[in-house]
Amino acid sequence: MKQILLKTEGISKYFHDPQTFQVLKSIDLEVRRGEFLSLVGKSGSGKSTLMYLLSTMDMDFEGKLQINNIELTGKKPDYLARFRNEHIGFVFQFHFLLPEFTALENVMIPALKLAKFPESEIKKRAMEKLDILGIADQADKVSSKLSGGQQQRVAIARALINNPLLIMGDEPTGNLDSVNSKIVFDTFRKLTQELGQTIIAVTHDDDFAAKTDRIIEMKDGRIL
Amino acid sequence: MNVNFKIAKTHLLAKPKQTLVAMLGVTFGIGMFITMVSLMTGLNNFTEDLTKIASADIRMYKDITEPRPTLLDKINPKAVNLVHSVKPKNESEKIRNALQIADLLRRDPEILGVAPRLTSQVFYNFGPVKLNGSVAGVDILEEDKLFDLNSKMKEGSLSALMTTSNGLIIGSGLAKKLSAKLGDLLILTTPQGITYSMKVVGVFQLGLGEIDNVRSYANLATVQKLLGKDAGYITDLNIKTTNYREARGKAEKIQAMYGYKAEDWETANSTLLAGAIIRDIMTYSVSITLLIVAGFGIYNILNMTIYSKMKDIAILKATGFAAKDVTGIFMTQSLIIGLFGSLMGLVVGYILSLLLAQVPFDGGDLLSIDALPISFDPKFYLIGIVFGVATTAVAGWMPARKAGKIDPIEIIRGI
Known part of the structure; x- marks a missing residue:
């Protein structure tokens, strides 16, 4: 059995606007290292909310969250920002690349922020990541000039740049055609199998979910 | 290069026209300040010199x-005394x-x-x-x-x-x-x-x-x-x-x-010197007005930039940029605008002062000068740049702080 990477204990969350409403009801979840996990459920089931909690972007909840045996509840925003920078990669439905920068620079930015390696080393690593995703030839293009599929792959390369413990996907294929969806899925598959990467992806796409290691289905704020 | 600075620089260079317009606002304010203060101080010094010609420091x-x-x-x-026709x-x-x-x-x-x-x-x-x-x-x-x-x-x-x-x-x-x-x-x-x-x-x-x-x-x-x-x-x-x-x-x-x-x-010579105070008040009030206008310009442009960069801010925050980093990025932009705008303003002010120093000025019998007296005191150039950068810092602070406080989830989910 592989070691546990992420663990929650009794996570509950409320929305207060316009009325107090419990979105998440005492969620207990364990994710193991190298798992490719999909979160599914209808709109309003709380799956996205849960993902943002797990990714430490929203810390306004009751309960406990541990990643890599580090207790994250109650930590300061600056600490969490640093933690996300180092340990969590994001892939969203939309690529969210910085339009003025080239593909390569977009991939480099989180690593430059982390500043663990000199810039030349970061550049080398960023090129490696782009190569893994098969878009090394597009490295010097301004990101706004790339096609949708290419942009999403640059976004994945960006998520990988700091060798994170965890990659979070929020509908990563939601805005892509079937060809590009397949490329993204295959990339994720390859990352988990070959590099032991852990991935949690929220998705509406049943085909996508069906091919992952584990499906967590949510309904009315609970895991089914 | 610091990554925050790099992002700030790229934002500024991506819209060179907008950046230039924002800088020109500051340039105009500081340029006018330098010109006015040079002229007014020149006149003040001149009046002072005139009085110094005739009066010793202490008499x-x-x-x-x-x-x-x-x-x-x-x-x-203690009595009430009435004495008429007192002569010295x-x-x-x-x-x-x-x-x-x-x-x-x-x-x-x-x-x-x-x-x-x-x-x-x-x-x-x-x-x-x-x-x-x-x-x-x-x-x-x-x-x-x-x-x-x-x-x-x-x-x-x-x-x-x-x-x-x-x-x-x-x-x-x-x-x-x-x-x-x-x-x-x-x-x-x-x-x-x-x-x-x-x-x-x-x-x-x-x-x-x-x-x-x-x-x-x-x-x-x-x-x-x-x-x-x-x-x-x-x-x-x-x-x-x-x-x-x-x-x-x-x-x-x-x-x-x-x-x-x-x-x-x-x-x-208090009557002669009273004019100096009035000239100083005029100089500073006009300059401050110009700078406030420039400040509002920067405030607006930065607000617009931040509005159009919501998505970028969201992803930066998601990928580990803290609120202070995001605020820093936009403050950097504001300060760069302020610094370069002020520097250009100093140059403009200096050139205008040089031109003013050529303007013929007939002092009549009383004054023996042939052109406007202009002061080139470096002190005012220092005040100018501090003034310009401070204005942009204040103008940039509110939008930059707002950018730092943006909740990335709201932006990411809201699309």
């Missing part, structure tokens, strides 16, 4: 205009022991020089012309130390006065009116009716008509003789201090110590 004299208590007031100080007492204007006081004052390290003076009203007679004026009996070497007379001599020399006991150095205006030349003999008539023949040994020009047209310098002993007074008769002590800006405080101390009225140059 000590016996003040006989103070109201005098009557004898009745002295005997019955015939008091001597002499400063007692003036030369000893001068010696004591010269020992003060804050005092550079003391020049005794005795002034008298006179009529100048030369041929048929009779002119009203004044003659100042001075120790010419001390006088030169205080007023730099040597550099203001048009003809003749100071030393000629020392060797000629009845020598007279006359103002240029006076010389013109009397058509007097070096070596001419003038007849001076005092209010007491004494006449005395004096020889012109020099002509000076202070550049101040009210003096050049009426004053002449003679030896102290000559004027004492002219007035029929003893060798200790001195009515004024002119004092030069090491720091004329602090003359007022020094004057008060001197007055308290010696009991004679000591008046500093600012008090003596």
Whole structure:
């Protein structure tokens, strides 16, 4: 059995606007290292909310969250920002690349922020990541000039740049055609199998979910 | 290069026109500030120089205009005394022991020089012309130390006065009116009716008509003789201090110590100098207004930039940029705009000042200048850049902080 990477204990969350409403009801979840996990459920089931909690972007909840045996509840925003920078990669439905920068620079930015390696080393690593995703030839293009599929792959390369413990996907294929969806899925598959990467992806796409290691289905704020 | 700075730079370069417009706002404000403050300070300095030509830092004299208590007031100080037709007492204007006081004052390290003076009203007679004026009996070497007379001599020399006991150095205006030349003999008539023949040994020009047209310098002993007074008769002590800006405080101390009225140059010329304050107020109020307008421009542009960069901010925050990093990125942009805008403003201000310094300006008889007086004090350039950067920092702070507070989830989920 592989070691546990992420663990929650009794996570509950409320929305207060316009009325107090419990979105998440005492969620207990364990994710193991190298798992490719999909979160599914209808709109309003709380799956996205849960993902943002797990990714430490929203810390306004009751309960406990541990990643890599580090207790994250109650930590300061600056600490969490640093933690996300180092340990969590994001892939969203939309690529969210910085339009003025080239593909390569977009991939480099989180690593430059982390500043663990000199810039030349970061550049080398960023090129490696782009190569893994098969878009090394597009490295010097301004990101706004790339096609949708290419942009999403640059976004994945960006998520990988700091060798994170965890990659979070929020509908990563939601805005892509079937060809590009397949490329993204295959990339994720390859990352988990070959590099032991852990991935949690929220998705509406049943085909996508069906091919992952584990499906967590949510309904009315609970895991089914 | 710091990644925050790199992002800020890229944002600015991505929209060069918008960046330039924001910078020009600051440039205009600072440029105008520099130009105005240079001109106003030039004028202020000029007025100050003018007053300094005529007035010593501190002038000590016996003040006989103070109201005098009557004898009745002295005997019955608590009673209501009515005395009609009180006339001023015939008091001597002499400063007692003036030369000893001068010696004591010269020992003060804050005092550079003391020049005794005795002034008298006179009529100048030369041929048929009779002119009203004044003659100042001075120790010419001390006088030169205080007023730099040597550099203001048009003809003749100071030393000629020392060797000629009845020598007279006359103002240029006076010389013109009397058509007097070096070596001419003038007849001076005092209010007491004494006449005395004096020889012109020099002509000076202070550049101040009210003096050049009426004053002449003679030896102290000559004027004492002219007035029929003893060798200790001195009515004024002119004092030069090491720091004329602090003359007022020094004057008060001197007055308290010696009991004679000591008046500093600012008090003596308060009407002339009042204009300086008004000019300063004008300069700063106009400049601040311009800078506030520029500040609003920056505020708007930054707000717009942040609005259009919501997605970028969201992803930066998601990938580990803290609120302070995002605020830093936008503050950096604001400060770069401020710094470059201010630097350009300094250049514009300097060029405008140079141009203004070429503008012909006729000071009339009173002033001897031919172009606008402009100050190029580096202090104002420093104030300008601090001013410009501070304005942009304040204008940028609110939008930048707002950007730092953006909740990335709201943006990411809201699309």
